[in-house]
Amino acid sequence: GENVEQHPSTLSVQEGDSAVIKCTYSDSASNYFPWYKQELGKRPQLIIDIRSNVGEKKDQRIAVTLNKTAKHFSLHITETQPEDSAVYFCAERGSQGNLIFGKGTKLSVKP
Amino acid sequence: ETGVTQTPRHLVMGMTNKKSLKCEQHLGHNAMYWYKQSAKKPLELMFVYSLEERVENNSVPSRFSPECPNSSHLFLHLHTLQPEDSALYLCASSQGGNYGYTFGSGTRLTVV
Numbered sequence: 001g002e003n004v005e006q007h008p009s010t011l012s013v014q015e016g017d018s019a020v021i022k023c024t025y026s027d028s029a030s031n032y033f034p035w036y037k038q039e040l041g042k043r044p045q046l047i048i049d050i051r052s053n054v055g056e057k058k059d060q061r062i063a064v065t066l067n068k069t070a071k072h073f074s075l076h077i078t079e080t081q082p083e084d085s086a087v088y089f090c091a092e093r094g095s096q097g098n099l100i101f102g103k104g105t106k107l108s109v110k111p
Numbered sequence: 112e113t114g115v116t117q118t119p120r121h122l123v124m125g126m127t128n129k130k131s132l133k134c135e136q137h138l139g140h141n142a143m144y145w146y147k148q149s150a151k152k153p154l155e156l157m158f159v160y161s162l163e164e165r166v167e168n169n170s171v172p173s174r175f176s177p178e179c180p181n182s183s184h185l186f187l188h189l190h191t192l193q194p195e196d197s198a199l200y201l202c203a204s205s206q207g208g209n210y211g212y213t214f215g216s217g218t219r220l221t222v223v
Contacts, residue, residue, distance in 0.1 A: 032209035043201065044154070046211040089154060096167050098144065099212060101154035 002094045006102025021105045023090035024072040032093040039086045080109045114138040117215035132187040134202030143185040149198040192222045
């Protein structure tokens with residue numbers, strides 16, 4: 001079935017360092033890959049997304065890369081700040097049109 | 112607020128109770144979703160409604176019953192739940208196609 005694997009499950013970095021979260025997916029027909037950030041006690045919020053016609057997208061300190069051949073995509077956060085601490089979820093759009101989420105990565109940025 | 116409103120924010124119910132969760136969106140989206148979020152399965156799809164028709168129920172137990180009376184409102188009716196059903200229930204909406212979801216703030220459900 002459709003599945004998204006996300007790694008690592010937890011990630012701790014020092015403020016100012018970079019953080020990378022990786023996801024792999026199973027459905028080669030998938031063409032939409034969003035990333036969500038969920039702070040403690042709050043709802044998941046879309047932070048960036050990428051469609052299969054591009055290989056990379058950047059928005060200030062956040063970037064996402066997509067390798068369709070290998071079926072994996074990654075979130076890159078540069079110059080991390082304490083407010084980046086949250087759980088991050090990757091997702092792919094499944095064949096039924098709904099999003100299939102990874103299990104999440106808990107990112108901790110230490111000041 | 113995000114445009115997707117969920118009520119109540121917190122709910123405690125006994126195993127014999129009947130309650131309903133409500134979700135409302137005014138974003139003009141044509142698809143609405145219920146997700147269950149727990150420690151074991153962070154974002155587990157329960158139900159999908161597209162253009163007010165259910166398109167997937169993902170093998171959810173019958174003690175959960177969704178209702179979508181129009182494109183702006185979605186309900187989740189709860190009946191004879193189990194303690195393991197305690198979780199955060201998130202509603203989301205989308206335009207469909209290659210667009211992301213907008214989530215509501217969720218209902219924290221505790222079954223005692």
